[in-house]
Amino acid sequence: MEKLFTALESRARNYPEKKALISSDGNTQTILSNQELLDNITSTAAFLEKETVKCIGLFLDNSSQWIICDLAAAKLGITLVPIPMFFTKSQVGHLVTSAGVEAIITLSLMKNILQSNQLLKLDNTETILPLENTLMLRIVTKEFTDKKHDLANSIKITYTSGSTGEPKGVCLSAQNIGAVCEGIETSMKLMPSCNHLCVLPLATLLENVAGVYVCLMHGGVVITEPLAALGFMSNAEFDISKLLAKIDFYQVGSIIILPQMLTLLVNSFDEIELKQHSIKQSISKQYPRKQCSNLQFIAVGGGKSSKQVIKQANSLGLPVFEGYGLSECGSVVSLNLPQQQKIGSVGKPLPHVCVVISEDGEIIIEGQTMLGYLGELEQTLPRIYTGDLGYIDEDGYIFVSGRKNNKIISSFGRNISPEWVEASLSSAPVIAQIAVFGEARPSLSAVVFSTCQDTVQIEAAIKECNEFLPDYAQVQQWILAEQPFTPNNNLLTHNGRLKRLNIAKLYQEKLDDIYT
Missing domain, CATH: 3.30.300.30 (ANL, C-terminal domain)
Structure with a gap:
């Protein structure tokens, strides 16, 4: 991740007053310049270093605090474990115990959620971070993690949504994540920098890496809002009108969304178009784009998208590009781009990976794989067997045709x-x-x-x-x-x-x- 921090330092040195991060907590908006973002990362890193924690959990809604704490931990090489807000109490308890989390960073208003979880043994003391309304709760444990070997090179442990109710921790090194960032950034070098709105939870590796890190490396501005303000009502319900309002308000240039969100977006634009048709007795393909005219790149991932929906989106003028990836490979593996797109495919492999198809049609990733699953790092993994079936066409585009096993991936990207x-x-x-x-x-x-x-x-x-x-x-x-x-x-x-x-x-x- 050296190139990311080099980019942050360069931004602060050359354009100290320019915006880097815009964040709202629902009531007030905070704007951090390049220099202010770097200063916040530095002061938070100093705090974490003084606290001598080796593995911390992050339980926060999408916010500037999430991003700053994440980058501060990465700067020090501390293992960070994002705690998804949609996890049940038992899943949170399993995550904290299995990873050997020593402390959890959260907001003052959210600490009661953690304290009500009887599976977490929390210290009564609270330590205040040098960030607004942010505190750290220590975990009381008889012995700290027995996974010292696993944590040694793991800069991040990301947990899946829990296909069996007990999520597995994917251990990633700074090299893993850095290679993905560079692969994406290199592929998008012809695109101008823009405002990126974090739509997915920051605890989702896809948003964390492809959204925040790549945007900052590419010179863009990262925008965060609480998930509820963006339209999340539950893990199976989403109000697309709220997202559209935020896209317009911030003049957003890029977003990452799930297949179900794309369907809702297209349906919403269809309704707008029908209303326009009833008024003018003619369908105007340009009308919807007035609402989201600044959008340059809509990445869709986390599950398979309908080819028809993507075609419909493009006909409405929406710049939708489907990609493919998995946590075990540090997130994105392949991606369609403005200069190279084939609808129905998930794009060509990014420069940092090699994708091959086995004899039985399984998609296999080589060249950039995780350190291993937590507790299973005895040997390195030269390749990842994805469990997905597919093929690569003569032009090098990857097509995903189904699942090798019975695991369900919902249109909201949940593995079940x-x-x-x-x-x-x-x-x-x-x-x-x-x-x-x-x-x-x-x-x-x-x-x-x-x-x-x-x-x-x-x-x-x-x-x-x-x-x-x-x-x-x-x-x-x-x-x-x-x-x-x-x-x-x-x-x-x-x-x-x-x-x-x-x-x-x-x-x-x-x-x-x-x-x-």
């Missing part, structure tokens, strides 16, 4: 193991069998077989089980199976496993209907 959800809902007496679906959908659906035909009882049982799952893993819609899943009807294997493709095919029409 259907077996985890099925096991939880099967605990209800009225649910005899259940098959969960939701690939590239905003929420999960299920096909349920029950000997009880009272749909009210079944609905109540599903709602009760949902309370023990994160909102992104809850079943929101369901249909009744006409018959049990058995080997005889080819919906179950002889050893009792669901034949998901056969179930999905049998009930495809009904499953599609519940999303319309």
Whole structure:
């Protein structure tokens, strides 16, 4: 990450008064110049060094404090563990324990959330950081982490959304993250610098690296707002009108969004266009662009996007570019760009990686991989087997065609193991069998077989089980199976496993209907 800090120092030296960071807490707006950002990073790094912490957690909404603390830790080589705000209490407890987090940085208004988590043993004392409304809570533990070897070279440990409820920590070095930043920045060197609005949670590696780091390296201005102000109502609900308002207000040049957000964005612009049509009796392709006229680059990732939606976005004048990546590779692996784009693909590999396809069609990443999963760093990983199926065409573009295993990736970018959800809902007496679906959908659906035909009882049982799952893993819609899943009807294997493709095919029409 040396080039990032070199860029920050160069910005402060050559353009000390120019804007670097704009942040709002919902009430007041803070603007930091290049020099002020560097000064804040330096003073926060001095604070962390004095506190002699080796591994810290970061539990904050999108804010200037998040970015400053993150960069201060990186400057010192301290292991930083972002704590996603959508994690359940048990997932937060697992994260803190597994990583050996010594202290958590949070805002004064958010400390009660952590203190109410009985899985966290917090010290009663609070240490105030040299940042507004920011404090550090120490973790009381009998012994500090036994993962010293893992933390030695890990500048960041990022946790997945928890496909089985117990997220795994991906250990990344400064070299890992730096290579990704340089790969993206090099590919975008022909594009002018601009205002970048952080739409995704900063705890998401994609926003953290491709959003904040690359924007600062490229000479742009980073903008943060609380997630609720941007439209996040839950992990499965998003108010696109709020995001559009912020894009207009800040004259935003670039954003990173998820496939479901793109669909909402396109639908929103379609509504605008229809209204214009009713007034003028002619469709104006230029009208929507007046609302987001400064947008130069809309990156979409975190899951597979519909080819049709991207085509529709482009027809509306929206500069949408699909990419591909995973935490195990430090985030972005490939990306479509203005000068090289093929709709339906996820772009060409960035300069820092090599992508190959195995004999069985699995996408494999070489050349830039994580240090390993937390607790599993005994040997280096020369390649990452992604579990995604795909191919590379004659022009070098990567196409993702599906998943090798059963893991579901929602249109909000959440990784979900259907077996985890099925096991939880099967605990209800009225649910005899259940098959969960939701690939590239905003929420999960299920096909349920029950000997009880009272749909009210079944609905109540599903709602009760949902309370023990994160909102992104809850079943929101369901249909009744006409018959049990058995080997005889080819919906179950002889050893009792669901034949998901056969179930999905049998009930495809009904499953599609519940999303319309």
